[in-house]
Amino acid sequence: MIPWREWSRGCVELIYPSRCYCCQSVFTRKGQVVCADCLARVHYLQSPLCSCCGREFPDSSGNDHLCGFCLRQPPVYGRAQGVVRYEDPVSHLLHRLKYTADTSTLPALAQVIKPFVHDLAQEFQPQNDRIVPVPLFPARLKKRGLNQSLLLARIFFPQAGDALLVDAMIRTRDTPPQTTLDGDARRKNLRAAFAVRYPAAVQGRRIFLVDDVFTTGTTVSECSRVLLAAGAVEICVVTVARVAG
Numbered sequence: 001m002i003p004w005r006e007w008s009r010g011c012v013e014l015i016y017p018s019r020c021y022c023c024q025s026v027f028t029r030k031g032q033v034v035c036a037d038c039l040a041r042v043h044y045l046q047s048p049l050c051s052c053c054g055r056e057f058p059d060s061s062g063n064d065h066l067c068g069f070c071l072r073q074p075p076v077y078g079r080a081q082g083v084v085r086y087e088d089p090v091s092h093l094l095h096r097l098k099y100t101a102d103t104s105t106l107p108a109l110a111q112v113i114k115p116f117v118h119d120l121a122q123e124f125q126p127q128n129d130r131i132v133p134v135p136l137f138p139a140r141l142k143k144r145g146l147n148q149s150l151l152l153a154r155i156f157f158p159q160a161g162d163a164l165l166v167d168a169m170i171r172t173r174d175t176p177p178q179t180t181l182d183g184d185a186r187r188k189n190l191r192a193a194f195a196v197r198y199p200a201a202v203q204g205r206r207i208f209l210v211d212d213v214f215t216t217g218t219t220v221s222e223c224s225r226v227l228l229a230a231g232a233v234e235i236c237v238v239t240v241a242r243v244a245g
């Protein structure tokens with residue numbers, strides 16, 4: 001005889017079948033929110049990568065090493081790690097989260113970054129490390145309804161507890177979106193845009209700085225500069241995606 005609980009669960013799945021969060025196709029694998037076809041389209045960043053900025057190298061053999069850009073001008077952060085290349089379906093999920101406050105994308109993003117979260121947990125030391133999400137300007141936060149970097153920080157570090165510093169760093173100036181600018185304009189746009197409100201919280205700490213996408217690295221570099229000036233000892237940038245190039 002089929003136990004009542006299993007029977008009722010079966011009925012619920014018949015009426016409300018599980019659908020992939022990316023492509024909406026129906027599938028039955030329990031505990032999964034992204035279907036195998038969509039997962040197969042995700043391009044995970046794999047070695048060889050730049051050991052500092054996380055850039056992919058066109059040649060797919062060999063070990064991680066410094067890229068020409070980092071050799072010429074070492075970034076202010078110690079290391080930047082992305083999980084996947086900024087392409088569909090992940091770019092679509094991040095866009096929905098950021099611009100339409102669609103938090104139903106979070107379980108799908110969590111599934112995509114799960115292998116990386118496991119590795120990060122080995123590295124993260126809650127006694128010494130702190131986690132800082134890239135902040136939004138308050139008016140923008142009000143308009144969007146959420147800070148995607150904070151929500152992603154909670155997925156990257158599920159055991160963070162008090163080590164997640166929600167408002168230690170703030171955005172002091174509203175700035176046009178970086179996507180509308182390039183090069184020098186990006187850097188100028190962010191000048192004096194961030195401040196550390198509670199320096200004691202970051203002093204002497206290694207900081208995991210979390211953002212959704214690493215594009216040119218200007219935003220995380222500016223945040224890193226401000227955090228280091230406030231007394232942080234090392235910055236590790238963590239993003240879900242990285243733009244190729």
Ligand SMILES: [Zn+2]
Binds near residue numbers: 021023025034036038
């Ligand atoms: Zn799918």
Ligand SMILES: [Zn+2]
Binds near residue numbers: 050053070071
């Ligand atoms: Zn590099």
